[in-house]
Amino acid sequence: MELNIVIGGHDARKSSLIRALSGGFGRSKEFDIKLLNQTDLTWVITNALQEIPWSVKQFQQELKKHLIVKRVLLALRCVNRKHGDANNYIRQFIRLGYNIDGIALLDDSYKVTNSFPRQIQINNSNITPTNDIASKVRTIWGWN
Numbered sequence: 525m526e527l528n529i530v531i532g533g534h535d536a537r538k539s540s541l542i543r544a545l546s547g548g549f550g551r552s553k554e555f556d557i558k559l560l561n562q563t564d565l566t567w568v569i570t571n572a573l574q575e576i577p578w579s580v581k582q583f584q585q586e587l588k589k590h591l592i593v594k595r596v597l598l599a600l601r602c603v604n605r606k607h608g609d610a611n612n613y614i615r616q617f618i619r620l621g622y623n624i625d626g627i628a629l630l631d632d633s634y635k636v637t638n639s640f641p642r643q644i645q646i647n648n649s650n651i652t653p654t655n656d657i658a659s660k661v662r663t664i665w666g667w668n
Contacts, residue, residue, distance in 0.1 A: 525593075526595040528596070529610075529627050531610045536630040537630060537650060542568060544655060544657070546568045554566065559666060566594070567593045573607075574600065574604035595625070600614075610636070626640070642666070
């Protein structure tokens with residue numbers, strides 16, 4: 525299972541970016557997303573998992589309802605005292621065998637512990653037009 529993750533703080537435009545990338549709306553839907561050489565059925569979750577709130581275990585339970593998807597596009601908060609920070613979620617995803625296909629970091633100061641080939645950091649995301657951010661992320665992630 526491929527994961528594409530948008531990480532940011534409060535009002536970093538995580539949900540707006542996910543909607544711009546997917547055409548998605550609502551909290552949780554499946555959409556076909558065109559990648560460079562294929563189209564993947566993708567489960568799109570616009571709210572950060574910690575905001576829903578879902579642990580990784582709860583995410584896995586929900587994922588069972590979406591067995592035919594090949595990819596998940598989701599958001600994580602940088603820091604969340606109650607449910608853990610983004611790095612904690614990413615470590616758990618990796619340990620469980622998920623492939624992190626792309627990271628979009630919408631924060632000037634937060635650092636992702638692991639390094640991923642398709643990773644982009646956008647500074648000042650709260651004042652940068654979302655369509656500009658989406659264009660940059662699509663390029664790095666190889667999405668059309």
